[in-house]
Amino acid sequence: MKFRRWRSPARGQDVLAAALYERNSRARERIDRWWAAGGTHRDEVWRGAWFLLTAANFRFGNHERPERVVPVLEFLLEADPTSPYRPRVRLTACLPQTAADPPSGVYMGDPWVRRLVEAALRFPDPALRQRLADLLSVTDQPGLLDALEADFRPRAQLGPTYVGAAPPGHETRCGLWLGGEPDPFLKIVCTNPNLPRPPAQPGDIDLSLLALLKDRTDLLPAFEQGALAVRLLEYLGTWLPEQVHDRCRRALRALSAREGVTAVCDQAILGDAEAIAAARDAGYRPAGPAWTPLFLLLTRQFAAYREADPNGQVLQLTCSIDGLRIGKDVIIDRILALLDTDLPDDVAATVRRSLRDLGPMNDPSVEDVGRWSMRRAILARAIELEPEAVAAVVDAGYLPEDDDQKLLPLLFLTEQFERYDREDPNGTRLRAVLAEKRYWYKHEHFRTVAERAGRPDPWPPEKPSPSGDRTSPRHGTTWPSSFGADSYGGHF
Numbered sequence: 001m002k003f004r005r006w007r008s009p010a011r012g013q014d015v016l017a018a019a020l021y022e023r024n025s026r027a028r029e030r031i032d033r034w035w036a037a038g039g040t041h042r043d044e045v046w047r048g049a050w051f052l053l054t055a056a057n058f059r060f061g062n063h064e065r066p067e068r069v070v071p072v073l074e075f076l077l078e079a080d081p082t083s084p085y086r087p088r089v090r091l092t093a094c095l096p097q098t099a100a101d102p103p104s105g106v107y108m109g110d111p112w113v114r115r116l117v118e119a120a121l122r123f124p125d126p127a128l129r130q131r132l133a134d135l136l137s138v139t140d141q142p143g144l145l146d147a148l149e150a151d152f153r154p155r156a157q158l159g160p161t162y163v164g165a166a167p168p169g170h171e172t173r174c175g176l177w178l179g180g181e182p183d184p185f186l187k188i189v190c191t192n193p194n195l196p197r198p199p200a201q202p203g204d205i206d207l208s209l210l211a212l213l214k215d216r217t218d219l220l221p222a223f224e225q226g227a228l229a230v231r232l233l234e235y236l237g238t239w240l241p242e243q244v245h246d247r248c249r250r251a252l253r254a255l256s257a258r259e260g261v262t263a264v265c266d267q268a269i270l271g272d273a274e275a276i277a278a279a280r281d282a283g284y285r286p287a288g289p290a291w292t293p294l295f296l297l298l299t300r301q302f303a304a305y306r307e308a309d310p311n312g313q314v315l316q317l318t319c320s321i322d323g324l325r326i327g328k329d330v331i332i333d334r335i336l337a338l339l340d341t342d343l344p345d346d347v348a349a350t351v352r353r354s355l356r357d358l359g360p361m362n363d364p365s366v367e368d369v370g371r372w373s374m375r376r377a378i379l380a381r382a383i384e385l386e387p388e389a390v391a392a393v394v395d396a397g398y399l400p401e402d403d404d405q406k407l408l409p410l411l412f413l414t415e416q417f418e419r420y421d422r423e424d425p426n427g428t429r430l431r432a433v434l435a436e437k438r439y440w441y442k443h444e445h446f447r448t449v450a451e452r453a454g455r456p457d458p459w460p461p462e463k464p465s466p467s468g469d470r471t472s473p474r475h476g477t478t479w480p481s482s483f484g485a486d487s488y489g490g491h492f
Contacts (some may be wrong), residue, residue, distance in 0.1 A: 013049030014107075018290045020052075020071040035090070037084075045095045047109025049076055054107065059115040059123075066124050073119075073128055077135070085141035091116075092141045099146035114147045121184055133184065137191040145197065148189055153206040156184065158234050172239035174209070180241075190214060198222050205231050212247045220251050225260030233267055238273045252278040262287050268299050269326060271334055276300075298334055302347050312350035315358060319370025328373035328382070332389075337380060339388045355388070356396040374402070379406075383413050385445050390414050405433050411443060412458065413449055427458055435460040 012034070049072050056068035069160035072473035076091040083093035095111060102110030120132035136144060141190040158173040166172040167180030176186040189195050189210065196210040202224040208231060211219040220228060232248045240248075252274070255261050265286045267275035276299045278284070286295050293309035294317070296302075309317070318324070318331060339351060355378065358371045375398050381389035382398075392398070393414050400406035411420035424430050434441065443459045450457045 010048075010051070012044030012046075013051040014048075015050040015073075016045060016075075017052060020075055021068065024221075035080075046090075048110045050111050051107075053110075058112070059118050059432065066123075069123075070125055070128055073132075076474050077131055086138055087135055089135070091142070092133070092139060093472075095141055095143045097142045097146075097420055098112075099150050107133065113143045114150060116144065117147045117185075120188065133188055136188045139192065140194045145192075145194055146356050148192065148195060148196075149207060149210075152189055152210055153204075156206040156209040158238065166239040170239040174238065174240065180239075186213075203227060209235065211243075212243075212244050212251075215243075215247065217247055217251055217254075221256070225255060225257035226263040227257060229260040229263035231268065233264075233272055234273055249274070249278065250446065253282040255282070258287060261285075265291070265295055266325060269295055269334065271298070271337075288321060290317045294318050294331065297347070297351070298338060305347065307322075309350065309395065312353045313357075315350065315374060316355045316367070316371070319358075319367045319374065321370075324370070328370060329377040332374055332377035332381065336386055336388050352388075352392070355392040358398070359396065360401075375401075379410065379429070383410060383441065383445065405437060406440075408433055409446075413445055415453060416450060417453065427456065430458045431460050434458060 012173060014032055015027050015034075018024040019031045031045055034045050052072050053069060056065040056072070057063040058069050071293050077089050079088060080090045080093045081088055083089060085092040097114060099113040101112065101114075102108075116132060117136065120129060120136050123129040123132065136148060139145070155175045161171045161173055161176065162175045162177075164179060165177045165183075175183075177183055182190060182442050190213060196207060196214060196216055196219060198219055199207050199222050202222065205223055205227045208223050208228055211217065213234070217223070217365060229252065232252050235248050236245055252264060255264065261284045264275050264282075265277050265284055268279045268284075269291075279295075279299055280301065286292055293305060293314045296305035296308055297314055305314075315331070315335070319328075335351060335355065340349060343351070358375050358378070360368070360371070378389050378392055379398055379400060382393040390413075393410070394416060398409060408420065408424055411417075411423065412430060420430075434446075438460070449455075
């Protein structure tokens with residue numbers, strides 16, 4: 001084969017194809033000489049290699065042509081002592097410093113770095129697949145490390161449960177294991193001594209799992225601490241190797257930034273058992289002093305709670321917080337659930353007193369709005385027959401303030417029959433309300449109260465279905481297969 005001396009855009013590609021595919025010795029000599037020369041000559045060969053890989057549909061699934069990919073990859077995996085990165089091969093000598101995809105537009109032989117990771121996991125030639133996996137397990141080339149991190153992120157995100165990833169009897173939401181053992185990708189990143197790296201962005205929380213897996217908890221302070229605390233708690237809520245869970249717990253107890261401590265305290269208030277344990281062990285306190293009584297109460301630190309709330313105003317203090325991060329209904333649910341546990345008598349009495357002191361203040365302040373929201377939450381739980389909510393409504397005289405139609409159902413369900421009978425002596429008004437607003441309530445609740453009180457069930461009878469009459473003959477347009485002028489078909 002004769003090669004032209006003048007340079008064309010495809011010269012490196014053409015000569016490399018002759019050397020690798022046709023085994024042309026003269027072409028191979030020229031390719032090796034150009035590579036050794038460096039500069040623009042090496043760049044021609046390098047870009048020619050990626051043109052050939054693209055033409056062979058490298059990592060395009062069923063369209064890939066392995067017989068044309070293998071010679072090119074083997075060429076790029078040949079030794080090159082000039083490479084500044086390990087292992088010293090042609091591939092690491094010329095790869096870019098990041099795994100960013102080539103710019104859109106005309107392709108100029110730019111490498112697709114992330115496809116090398118995919119090839120190390122799924123390339124059909126086992127020997128070459130292993131060579132790529134071995135390279136990724138030791139490399140310090142920044143672009144390849146970037147590519148490994150890019151593939152790690154989606155696997156570390158908490159998605160749906162991965163079937164078969166965790167050991168038998170467990171479930172995990174991380175896609176990095178098979179039957180509890182590291183999958184091929186995880187083996188690569190765990191073996192590579194150059195991972196993990198400090199995160200380039202504090203918000204890159206997915207990479208925190210890599211630091212946990214490799215026991216590099218010294219890198220955790222570099223992540224955004226509020227998001228990190230939440231992610232650590234999420235990792236404790238799914239199967240991970242026990243040593244990783246242990247590191248998560250230690251990290252949760254070693255938070256120094258206020259954002260991380262606040263996130264743990266918030267999750268503790270919401271009832272996360274791991275957050276409660278971490279907050280108690282580390283002695284964490286919320287940022288705002290108005291949060292402290294509620295936090296101490298819900299984390300069952302009763303001695304400290306008695307000191308922080310001597311007047312029994314835990315909910316009132318919470319109402320005064322501007323920009324409350326946790327919904328009032330959630331707080332009421334947590335308080336009602338707490339009262340259903342074995343509280344000390346004095347603490348239970350204090351909490352019940354606070355529940356009954358949420359009356360209107362006739363002042364459009366933050367606290368008044370908070371009280372109104374908490375009263376609504378208590379009323380909502382009372383109509384679901386939550387015993388503590390019912391008792392608070394009856395004792396405090398809480399009533400709906402925004403809808404008269406809600407009054408009669410509330411009076412009936414909380415068994416305030418003396419007033420109910422004055423408002424609706426024959427039950428017709430309640431039945432009318434339920435007929436119109438039955439989707440607001442549950443029949444079983446009214447049936448339970450009626451049976452307990454020896455009263456008629458006020459629930460109105462079901463309306464007959466309009467489709468129940470089958471006597472009228474069907475018309476052609478009523479069948480699903482009939483299409484007339486109406487593009488939506490007939491009626492069902």
